[in-house]
Amino acid sequence: GDSVTQMEGPVTLSEEAFLTINCTYTATGYPSLFWYVQYPGEGLQLLLKATKADDKGSNKGFEATYRKETTSFHLEKGSVQVSDSAVYFCALGSSGAGSYQLTFGKGTKLSVIP
Amino acid sequence: ETGVTQSPTHLIKTRGQQVTLRCSSQSGHNTVSWYQQALGQGPQFIFQYYREEENGRGNFPPRFSGLQFPNYSSELNVNALELDDSALYLCASSSGGYNYGYTFGSGTRLTVV
Numbered sequence: 001g002d003s004v005t006q007m008e009g010p011v012t013l014s015e016e017a018f019l020t021i022n023c024t025y026t027a028t029g030y031p032s033l034f035w036y037v038q039y040p041g042e043g044l045q046l047l048l049k050a051t052k053a054d055d056k057g058s059n060k061g062f063e064a065t066y067r068k069e070t071t072s073f074h075l076e077k078g079s080v081q082v083s084d085s086a087v088y089f090c091a092l093g094s095s096g097a098g099s100y101q102l103t104f105g106k107g108t109k110l111s112v113i114p
Numbered sequence: 115e116t117g118v119t120q121s122p123t124h125l126i127k128t129r130g131q132q133v134t135l136r137c138s139s140q141s142g143h144n145t146v147s148w149y150q151q152a153l154g155q156g157p158q159f160i161f162q163y164y165r166e167e168e169n170g171r172g173n174f175p176p177r178f179s180g181l182q183f184p185n186y187s188s189e190l191n192v193n194a195l196e197l198d199d200s201a202l203y204l205c206a207s208s209s210g211g212y213n214y215g216y217t218f219g220s221g222t223r224l225t226v227v
Binding site: 046107 | 170
């Protein structure tokens with residue numbers, strides 16, 4: 001079945017450091033890929049998405065490129081801020097039997113210190 | 115435009131009891147999905163409802179059931195609660211498939227003792 005593997009955390013960075021969170025996936029067909037962010041006590045918020053190979057999703061300074069040859073969708077940001085501290089989830093979207101579902105990785109907790 | 119609201123926010127139940135969690139979908143969204151997020155894990159798909167019918171299910175036993183109402187709100191029911199059912203339950207609504215984007219609620223934290 002479909003699965004997502006992302007780097008384990010926690011990750012601690014100083015403000016303005018470069019961020020990479022690795023994500024690889026296993027899927028049949030051609031899934032869409034997503035990064036979601038979860039702030040403490042809140043639900044998930046869509047950060048960015050890519051729906052086909054070589055697409056680049058971007059939002060709020062974060063970027064990720066859908067690499068089909070390496071089955072990867074790594075999240076990057078050039079300069080993190082304290083407000084970026086949260087848990088980040090990589091996910092793939094697939095359809096089957098009339099429904100659409102998201103398969104999530106285990107999440108990576110990011111802490112940014114001033 | 116209101117988002118997805120879930121109730122209650124926290125709940126404590128005893129093993130063997132039954133629980134009902136509620137979700138009001140975002141305005142204009144006709145599809146509702148439920149996810150279970152155990153502590154320190156990513157959310158896992160329970161099932162999806164569209165036009166009041168379940169049209170997809172993850173690897174969860176039949177004691178997890180749901181309903182969707184004509185106004186697209188939804189309920190998740192869990193019978194014969196087990197300790198492992200302790201988790202954050204997230205509701206997500208959408209106006210179509212996942213490419214249209216899901217809006218997640220803040221979840222219901224269920225603790226089974």
